[in-house]
Amino acid sequence: MASLNSHAKDLSRFWKGNILWDSPMSQFSSFKVGGPAEAIISASSAEDLNKLLQWLQKHDIAWWVIGRGSNILVPDKGLAGVIIVLEGEFRSMEKLMPADHAPEEEKIYMRAGGGCLLTKLVNYCTLQSLSGLEFAIGIPGSIGGAIVMNAGAWGSEVGALVESVSLMNKNGRIFAEQGKNLGFSYRKWTMPSNTVLLSATFGLKPGSSHDIKAACRKYQELRRKNQPLAEPSAGSFFKNPPHESAGRLIEAAGLKGYAVGGAKISEKHANFIVNTGDACATDIVNLMHLVQQKVYKRFDIKLEPEVHILGGED
Numbered sequence: 001m002a003s004l005n006s007h008a009k010d011l012s013r014f015w016k017g018n019i020l021w022d023s024p025m026s027q028f029s030s031f032k033v034g035g036p037a038e039a040i041i042s043a044s045s046a047e048d049l050n051k052l053l054q055w056l057q058k059h060d061i062a063w064w065v066i067g068r069g070s071n072i073l074v075p076d077k078g079l080a081g082v083i084i085v086l087e088g089e090f091r092s093m094e095k096l097m098p099a100d101h102a103p104e105e106e107k108i109y110m111r112a113g114g115g116c117l118l119t120k121l122v123n124y125c126t127l128q129s130l131s132g133l134e135f136a137i138g139i140p141g142s143i144g145g146a147i148v149m150n151a152g153a154w155g156s157e158v159g160a161l162v163e164s165v166s167l168m169n170k171n172g173r174i175f176a177e178q179g180k181n182l183g184f185s186y187r188k189w190t191m192p193s194n195t196v197l198l199s200a201t202f203g204l205k206p207g208s209s210h211d212i213k214a215a216c217r218k219y220q221e222l223r224r225k226n227q228p229l230a231e232p233s234a235g236s237f238f239k240n241p242p243h244e245s246a247g248r249l250i251e252a253a254g255l256k257g258y259a260v261g262g263a264k265i266s267e268k269h270a271n272f273i274v275n276t277g278d279a280c281a282t283d284i285v286n287l288m289h290l291v292q293q294k295v296y297k298r299f300d301i302k303l304e305p306e307v308h309i310l311g312g313e314d
């Protein structure tokens, strides 16, 4: 990959919108850690995004698209390349008319942009008495992040509700895909890493307003009770191994409350690594390794991070 340094002037001339140069990624990550990205650019339309990706491809510059940064970890040394944030049309949401999408099993279809907040969609569905996404109440992040991660809670996953998506590949080509072809599995989809989720259509069912609101209240209450929501984190740090709970293993390994620098295993939920105030990304990575080693030694199970470490670990 080429360095952006030698192309910075060209990028400034080419891109008409704002560019944040060498800005800390801590402001874009729920962990509140991370060194600077060479450039952070907001794309507001598919046309702009297409131009930007073609420019990046032509100059062989590394890039990452992020949502609300609630499942990423950026190394302290920062990222050599461009971070893309989806704004404008990518934050919209609409209910589709039957003519736009063949009705089936009395489903009602909602389309949301890749940069739209998942919570915005869940709240809208609650107001409209559309059932299906109640489990997702309280999952921070965007539609793009939720689909890439196949976000889930309480036994349900976002991927199961995805009817279709609109995607853009690294050359700027837009293509559609059926949800069933995205190969969703636990906290994972199977698209190549440089594919941008532009929008997604969800199939929901008409439901009882009373039941939907009650389910949302219950899930929010469970989160408040069991999760350290006041401290910066990325939610559950490790994936649950098959038929096991990562939190249970970490707690049984005696690691609850264990700290490395400013990174700590939450006392409230052992699968949450929290930033106690002055953590750096290296503290979090070192704590991650320590947890992996201790759990492996004790249970012969290798914990795999759910959090995406942008740019890799070194």
Ligand SMILES: Cc1cc2nc3c(=O)[nH]c(=O)nc-3n(C[C@H](O)[C@H](O)[C@H](O)COP(=O)(O)OP(=O)(O)OC[C@H]3O[C@@H](n4cnc5c(N)ncnc54)[C@H](O)[C@@H]3O)c2cc1C
Pocket: 030, 064, 065, 066, 067, 068, 069, 070, 071, 072, 086, 114, 115, 138, 139, 140, 141, 142, 143, 144, 145, 146, 147, 148, 149, 150, 151, 152, 153, 195, 196, 197, 198, 227, 229, 233, 234, 235, 236, 308
């Ligand atoms: C307090 C807390 C609670 C949480 N609870 C849950 C939970 O219950 N269940 C759960 O599954 N997760 C949970 N999470 C983790 C996180 O919120 C989800 O994974 C969320 O879906 C990530 O969305 P995001 O927009 O923040 O993605 P980001 O963190 O910004 O990105 C995650 C990954 O998706 C990629 N990405 C983002 N947008 C796009 C796009 N448009 N196109 C292509 N790639 C994209 C990024 O490159 C990155 O690889 C929690 C996090 C916190 C902080």
